[in-house]
Amino acid sequence: MSAPRAILHVDMDAFYASVEMHDRPELRGLPVIVGGTSGRGVVAAASYEVRRYGVHSAMPVREALARCPHAVCVKPRMERYKEVSQSVFEVFHEFTPLVEGLSLDEAYLDVTGSRRLHGEPAVIAAAIKARIRERTGLTASVGAAHNKLLAKIASDLKKPDGLCTIAPDEVARVLDPLPIRRLHGIGPKTATRLEECGLHTLGQLRAAPDAVLWPLFGKHTQNVRDRAAGIDERPVEADWQEKQVSAEETFDVDLKRAADMHAELAKLADRVGVRLRAKELTASTVVVKIRRRDFATYTRSRSFAPATQDTGAVLKIARELLDGWLAEQPRAAVRLLGVGLASLAPAVQLDLFGQPAGDAPTPRSEATAAPAGLPPAAGRAGAKLDPTLDRIREKFGDASVTRASSLGRGGPKEDGFTGVRRRS
Amino acid sequence: MKLVCDREQILGPLQAVIGVVERRQTMPILANVLLVAKNGRLSITATDLEVELVAATDVNVQQGGEITVPGRKLLDIVKALPDKVGVTLALDGDRMTVRAGKSRFTLTTLPATDFPVVDEINAQLKVDLDQSALRRLLDKTHFSMAQQDVRYYLNGMLLETDGKMLRTVATDGHRLALCEMELDSRSGAQQVIVPRKGVLELQRLIGDEGAVAVQVGSNHIRVELGDIRFTSKLIDGRFPEYGRVIPATPPRTVTADRDALRRALQRAAILSNEKYRGVRLALKPNLLTITAHNPEQEEAEEEVEVTYAGDEMEVGFNVNYLLDALSAVDGAEVEVGLTDSNSSCLVRAPGGGNAKYVVMPMRL
Numbered sequence: 001m002s003a004p005r006a007i008l009h010v011d012m013d014a015f016y017a018s019v020e021m022h023d024r025p026e027l028r029g030l031p032v033i034v035g036g037t038s039g040r041g042v043v044a045a046a047s048y049e050v051r052r053y054g055v056h057s058a059m060p061v062r063e064a065l066a067r068c069p070h071a072v073c074v075k076p077r078m079e080r081y082k083e084v085s086q087s088v089f090e091v092f093h094e095f096t097p098l099v100e101g102l103s104l105d106e107a108y109l110d111v112t113g114s115r116r117l118h119g120e121p122a123v124i125a126a127a128i129k130a131r132i133r134e135r136t137g138l139t140a141s142v143g144a145a146h147n148k149l150l151a152k153i154a155s156d157l158k159k160p161d162g163l164c165t166i167a168p169d170e171v172a173r174v175l176d177p178l179p180i181r182r183l184h185g186i187g188p189k190t191a192t193r194l195e196e197c198g199l200h201t202l203g204q205l206r207a208a209p210d211a212v213l214w215p216l217f218g219k220h221t222q223n224v225r226d227r228a229a230g231i232d233e234r235p236v237e238a239d240w241q242e243k244q245v246s247a248e249e250t251f252d253v254d255l256k257r258a259a260d261m262h263a264e265l266a267k268l269a270d271r272v273g274v275r276l277r278a279k280e281l282t283a284s285t286v287v288v289k290i291r292r293r294d295f296a297t298y299t300r301s302r303s304f305a306p307a308t309q310d311t312g313a314v315l316k317i318a319r320e321l322l323d324g325w326l327a328e329q330p331r332a333a334v335r336l337l338g339v340g341l342a343s344l345a346p347a348v349q350l351d352l353f354g355q356p357a358g359d360a361p362t363p364r365s366e367a368t369a370a371p372a373g374l375p376p377a378a379g380r381a382g383a384k385l386d387p388t389l390d391r392i393r394e395k396f397g398d399a400s401v402t403r404a405s406s407l408g409r410g411g412p413k414e415d416g417f418t419g420v421r422r423r424s
Numbered sequence: 425m426k427l428v429c430d431r432e433q434i435l436g437p438l439q440a441v442i443g444v445v446e447r448r449q450t451m452p453i454l455a456n457v458l459l460v461a462k463n464g465r466l467s468i469t470a471t472d473l474e475v476e477l478v479a480a481t482d483v484n485v486q487q488g489g490e491i492t493v494p495g496r497k498l499l500d501i502v503k504a505l506p507d508k509v510g511v512t513l514a515l516d517g518d519r520m521t522v523r524a525g526k527s528r529f530t531l532t533t534l535p536a537t538d539f540p541v542v543d544e545i546n547a548q549l550k551v552d553l554d555q556s557a558l559r560r561l562l563d564k565t566h567f568s569m570a571q572q573d574v575r576y577y578l579n580g581m582l583l584e585t586d587g588k589m590l591r592t593v594a595t596d597g598h599r600l601a602l603c604e605m606e607l608d609s610r611s612g613a614q615q616v617i618v619p620r621k622g623v624l625e626l627q628r629l630i631g632d633e634g635a636v637a638v639q640v641g642s643n644h645i646r647v648e649l650g651d652i653r654f655t656s657k658l659i660d661g662r663f664p665e666y667g668r669v670i671p672a673t674p675p676r677t678v679t680a681d682r683d684a685l686r687r688a689l690q691r692a693a694i695l696s697n698e699k700y701r702g703v704r705l706a707l708k709p710n711l712l713t714i715t716a717h718n719p720e721q722e723e724a725e726e727e728v729e730v731t732y733a734g735d736e737m738e739v740g741f742n743v744n745y746l747l748d749a750l751s752a753v754d755g756a757e758v759e760v761g762l763t764d765s766n767s768s769c770l771v772r773a774p775g776g777g778n779a780k781y782v783v784m785p786m787r788l
Contacts, residue, residue: 282787307787349700349742350784351597352669352768388723 004168006121007236008109009143009151010128012088013160015105016045019084020074022137031071035061044076048160081105084136091131095124098238108148110236122165129163149232150175153182171230176203183227190216202228246287247271248338254293255334258326265318267402268339273311274390281344282307286314288321289338292329297336300325307345311389314341425489425515427461429481431505431524434466434513437479438499440652441470443625444477445495456492458539459513461485469541470495475622476542477629478653490536493520501529542655545641549614551590552637555649557605559630561592562623564603564779567748569620570596577661581623583645584615593666599745600666600782601752614640617663622656629654670782671770674761678712679731679774682758685712686750688726692716693743695724702786703743707762708736716743739765740786746771749781 012018016034021027031050035043043064046055053068065071085104092099095118098110111124118124121144132140139161143154146168153175154164166174180202181191197212199205205213206228213221226232247268255261265288276283284307291297300321308314318339326332392401438457446454458469467480505511505524512523515533522529562581570578573596582593591604618626622645629652630636637648640658647654692703696716706713707730714726739762749771750758761770771781 345787349598349786350766352595352600352782352784353597353664 004146005110005112006115006124007145007148007151008111008121008125008128009148009155010088010092010107010109010125011141011143011155011159012105012132013139013141014045014047014051015085015138016076016081017047017050017074018138019081020077021047023080027072027074031055031068032074033061033064033068033071034074034076035064084138087135088132088138088140091128091135094131095128098236100236100238108151108236110238122163125163125165129161145230147230147232148234148236149184149227150230152184153178153230156182166230172203175228175230176201176206178202180205180228183224185224185227243344244287244340244342245272245275245281245283245344246289246338246340247275248289248336250291250336251334255337256332258323261322261326261334261337262319264337265322265339266315268337269311269315269318270389272339272341273309273314274393276341276344277309277390281346282309283314283341283344284308285342286317286321287338287340287342288318288325289336289340290322290325290332290334291336293333293335295335298325301340301342303343307343314339425459425461425491426487426513427466427483427485428510428512429466429483431502431507431509431511433481433483434468434511435499435502437466437468437481437651438495438502440479440629441468441477442495442499443470443628444472444475444621445470446472447496453492453534453538453540455494455496456534456539457495457498458490458492458536458541460490460536462488469539471540471542472621473540474619474657475625476655477625478655480651480653489515491515491520492534492536492539493531497531498522542644545639545644545646545655547639547641547646549585549611549640550637551585551607551611552609552635553590555630555634555636556632558636558638558647559627559632561590561603561605562627562630564752565592565594565601566623566627567752568594568596568599568601568781569623571620573597577617577659577663580617580619580659582615582617582663582666583640584613585611586613587611593663595664595666598742598784599749600669601749601779602666602670602781603779605778615663616640616645617659617661618645618656619659622654626654626656669768670780671761671763671768674763674767674770676707676734676737676762677732678707678760678762680712680728680758680760682750682753682756685728685730685758686747688714688728689743689747689750692724692726693747695722696743700786701742701744702740703746704738704740706736706738707732707734709733737762737765739769741769741783742786745783749783753777753779753781 017032020032020034029049031053032047033043033050033055034045035041041061043055043057043059043061045057046064050068050071055064055067055071061073081104089099089101089107092107092109096109096111096114100108102108111118111121114124115121118127125142125144129140129142132138141155141159141162143151143156143164143166145151145154145166150166150171154166155162157164178201180186180194180199183202193216194205199208199212206225210221213224217224249264249268251264255264285301285303287299287301289297289299302317302321304317389401441457445457454472460467461483462485464482464485465480466483466485467478469476469478501522502511505527509524514521518533520531520533522531565581569581573579575597578596584591584593585607587610588607589604590607591602593600593602626647629649634650639646643658645656645658689703692714693701693716695718696703697718703714703716706715710730710732712728712730712732714728716724753771753773754777755773757774759772759774765785766787768782768784771783772779
C-alpha cells in the first residue's frame with residue numbers, strides 16, 4: 001500500500017443559513033430556514049437554532065413550520081452563496097491544488113504534499129478554518145484523516161466549528177461505536193434492514209458474517225465491510241481532473257424547429273465554454289445530449305484534435321452532432337438539450353522528449369518524485385471573443401450578453417433580463 | 425610569504441575568480457582564495473568544488489610561499505583602496521597583513537595544504553579556438569539549459585565534436601538550442617556535459633579577442649584564457665538524443681523580419697499569463713496574428729506581415745522560449761518551420777545557419 005495520505009474534509013456549517021445570518025445580523029440567534037417562502041418548497045438549509053426542533057434540509061417547509069412555527073423563512077440567494085463559496089474555495093487552493101468540490105459548501109482536500117510547507121494536517125485544518133472565518137465571517141468543520149471516508153466522518157463528529165483528526169491507530173475506536181447510518185451509502189431502508197438483523201454500529205457491521213450481509217449487499221459485501229472498517233482508497237479528484245463539464249436545459253415548450261434547437265445549443269455551448277475556461281482546461285471531446293418528448297434520450301459525441309477552449313469550435317461540432325441526429329429523426333420534438341465537454345486536460349507545455357517535465361527519459365535518473373510542479377494550466381482561449389464575453393458576464397451577470405445565434409427566430413424575450421433588445 | 429604590487433595588479437585577478445567563492449559555502453576554506461607566490465608570479469585560486477578558477481599576475485615576490493585568505497574580504501579591501509596605490513601582502517605567523525599607504529589590515533588564514541585543487545585532468549581532447557568562437561557557441565545556446573531539473577544531465581551544456589565540427593547543445597526539455605562551428609584542425613570525437621555554473625562562469629571570463637585552449641578529460645574540462653585558467657567538473661550522465669527532436673523538414677515555413685516579430689511578441693507577452701506565458705499564433709497566408717491573454721482577461725493582439733504560403737493553422741507557445749530563440753538567431757530575417765499544433769517548431773536563419781532553435785508548443 002502507498003504511504004499514508006493526508007486528506008481533509010471541509011464542510012461549512014449550515015452554509016446558506018449562516019450566510020444569511022452573517023449578512024443580516026437581525027437574524028442571528030433566530031431559527032432560520034432557507035427555502036421556498038410559499039410554504040410549498042423544501043428546506044434548503046436550516047440554522048442550528050431550528051435544527052433543535054428536528055428540522056433538517058430537504059424537509060418540506062410546511063412540515064418544518066409545523067415543528068417550529070416561529071421559524072423565519074428566508075428566500076435562497078444562490079448568487080450570493082456562490083460568491084461566498086468562491087472565497088472559501090480560494091482559501092482551499094491556497095493550501096493545495098488537489099481540491100475536490102462536492103457542492104458549494106463542501107470539499108475534500110488532499111494536503112499530503114502540502115505538509116512540508118504548511119505543517120501537519122491538523123495545523124493546516126486550523127489555518128483553513130481561521131482563513132475562512134477571516135474572509136467570510138463563517139465557520140467550517142474540518143475532518144482530517146488518511147482517507148476521504150474517515151475525513152468526512154471526522155468533520156461531522158464535532159460540528160459546528162469543529163476540527164477533528166482520526167489517526168490511523170484510532171480508526172476502530174472512533175468508528176466502531178458509530179451508528180451504521182453514519183456510513184455514506186447506507187440509506188434509511190438498508191439501515192432499517194441491518195438494524196433488524198441486530199446490526200446497529202459500524203463495529204457490528206464490520207464483524208457481521210457473510211450470511212447476513214451477502215443477501216443485502218451481494219458482491220459489494222466486502223466493500224461495505226471495508227468501509228465500515230474505515231478503508232477507502234479513493235483519490236481526491238481535483239476539480240481540474242473533472243471528467244466532463246456540461247450544461248443542459250429542459251424547455252418549457254418542446255422544440256420542433258432546427259433553428260430553435262441551434263439557438264439553445266449555442267447558449268449551452270457558451271455556458272460550458274465559460275466554465276471550461278474558468279477552470280483553465282482544454283477539451284477534445286464534445287457530447288450532445290438530446291431528450292425527445294417521449295423521454296427517449298440520445299447522446300452523440302465526437303473527439304477531435306487539438307484540444308480547445310474555444311466556444312466557437314465547440315459549437316460547430318455540437319451543431320454537426322445535433323444535425324446528424326436531426327437527419328435521422330427529422331420530426332422529433334425535443335424537450336431537453338445538453339452540451340458536454342470531455343477528455344479534459346489542463347493547458348500544458350508539451351515536452352520535447354515525449355515525457356512530461358520531471359520524468360526522466362533515461363533509466364539513469366530515477367528521481368521522478370520531481371518538484372515538477374503542476375501542469376501549466378494556462379494560455380488563451382480560441383477566439384478573442386470568449387474571454388471578452390467571460391469578462392462581461394463576470395461583471396454584469398450571465399444574462400448580460402448573448403450570442404445572436406442563441407436568440408432563435410422569435411427574437412429576444414423582453415423579460416428585462418436579456419441585455420439585447422429589439423428596437424421598435 | 426611576502427609580495428609587493430600595485431592595487432590594479434591583484435584587483436583584476438581577484439575579480440576574475442571571485443564568482444566561484446560561494447557566500448554560503450559548506451566548508452570554511454571555500455570562502456578563501458589560495459595565494460601562491462613563486463618566481464615573480466602570484467596565482468590566485470578559487471573553487472566551489474565544481475568550478476575552479478586560477479588567475480595569475482606578475483608581482484614582486486620578496487618571499488615565496490602559499491596561504492589561503494578570505495576571498496571576498498581581500499577583494500573588498502583591494503577594491504576600496506585608492507587607485508594605483510602600492511600594496512604589500514605579508515604572512516605574519518598565522519595572519520596575513522595587507523598594507524597600502526596608511527592602511528593596514530590583518531586577515532585570518534587557513535593552510536594552503538587544506539585547499540582543494542584540481543591538478544592534472546588527463547586531457548583526451550585538446551582544441552585551440554578563438555575566444556570569440558567559443559563565446560559564440562556558449563552565447564547562442566546557454567539560455568536553454570535547465571535549472572535544477574531532476575534530470576541532472578540537463579542542468580548543463582553538451583559540448584561535443586565528431587572530429588570535424590564543434591557543437592554546443594542545451595535543452596530544458598521544452599526547448600533546445602544548438603550552435604556549431606567547423607574546427608580548423610581535426611580532433612577525436614568527444615561528448616561531455618559542462619555544468620550550468622561552469623558555463624556561466626566561463627561566459628563571464630571569455631573576451632572577444634585572443635585564443636583559448638580547451639582540454640577535455642574524463643572528469644573535467646579545462647579552458648586556458650591567457651592568465652586565467654578555468655577548470656570545471658563534468659556532469660556524469662547521458663545527454664538526450666537531441667538529433668531526433670530537431671525537425672528535419674517542417675512542412676510549413678514562415679519567414680519574417682526578425683526584429684518586427686520579436687517586438688510584436690514582446691508586446692503581446694505583456695498580457696500573457698505571468699506564470700505560463702502562453703501566446704497563440706494564428707497563421708494565414710502572409711499574415712501572422714499573435715494573441716495573448718491573462719487571468720484578468722486582459723488581451724493583446726498583434727498582426728505581423730510574414731511570408732507564408734501554407735494553409736491556416738494555430739499553435740500556442742511559451743512566449744519566452746520564442747523570444748529567447750529570436751534574440752539568439754542570426755540575421756535580419758528569421759525562418760520558423762512548423763508542422764502542427766502539437767509538434768515542435770524550428771527557428772533559424774533563412775536557409776540554415778549554424779544555430780538552430782527548437783521549441784515545443786503549449787496546448788492552449
